[in-house]
Amino acid sequence: MERPYYIENLIQDTIDKERSKFQGTSEEFEKAFNKKIPELIKTITGGLAETIFEYCVGEENDLKKRELEIADKIESKYKTGLTLFEGFIELNSKISSITYDKFYKIFDTYEDHQKLDTLISNHVRACQIANEIKVLVSNGFADGAFARWRTLHEICVVFLYLYDSSYEIIEMYNDYAVIEEYRKAKSYNECSDFFEWEPISEKELNQLSLDKEEVISKYGKDFQKSYGWTMKSLPNGKRNFKELENLVAKDNLRAVYTWSNESIHAGVSGINTKLSLRDEEQNNFLTGPNDCGFLDPIQYATDSLYEMSSVLLGMEDSILNKVLVELLVFFQNEIVKEFDRIENE
Structure with missing residues (x-):
């Protein structure tokens, strides 16, 4: 028989104490309990609330123990990859600032300023979402990171459409x-x-x-x-979005986009298959983090950000921008190689 959870034991101990105070048989206790369930539940809950709360927010509960264990594994295995990804996001953020500052001064019409504002606003939002993906990966939530890439992909597609509009x-x-x-x-x-x-x-x-x-x-x-x-x-x-993907030649990611939806919607696929579980773990229940499944959200996130930033850098044919494009390519390749290496160990 599976060992009862700590909370289950606490509740059962309290019920047993109530039973020991009861003058009568176990059957009579059950009947009395059923008649006075609200009152007894309130008594039991009142006595347990503080103890259970301390357990739930403490360092010794099962979830917290697992979180600490997974955090240590991620820090050990993915430190280099996450540092590269953080640097990649910073580089993209700087490209936003450089592009905006430069062209805001050059442009002198309302239309040009409105287009620049619209493009940079989408690019900045993409950088923020990439930071959210970094946080989710750093804490062991691959499915959540993949779900955020879905939004990043949508922004990328809209950005590409607006740039040529x-x-x-x-x-x-x-x-x-x-x-x-x-x-x-x-x-x-x-x-x-x-x-x-x-x-x-x-x-x-x-x-x-x-x-x-x-x-x-x-x-x-x-x-x-x-x-x-x-x-x-x-x-x-x-x-619709699918046709917009086709229009900007990003329909090659349609299948990946569909897979990422499994982390968002309530379909059965999202229950049966998780990035956060290895093949041999797919039948397990997972309520918290795990130390796998990060390659897909990372590689597609870097691809979407690179696509947008390279377009911004293409607005000016300069040595600086050419160097920045090559840096983006270097960072992206190194990030994907690092995560791929770890996932295949």
């Missing part, structure tokens, strides 16, 4: 925020009663509706649909 499409992309704000406001009010939130006022909602109608009159009724800001490039019925 006209000023009009850049403006449409930014104006689409009005459609999203209206949808969020409607959803908020639909939930406000349940959560006892103060609803958005009729006046505010009417203003959002007017703003929405204004951009619809500017671009047409199809603008309010999903991915309406791509209407100049994608035909009606094909305005």
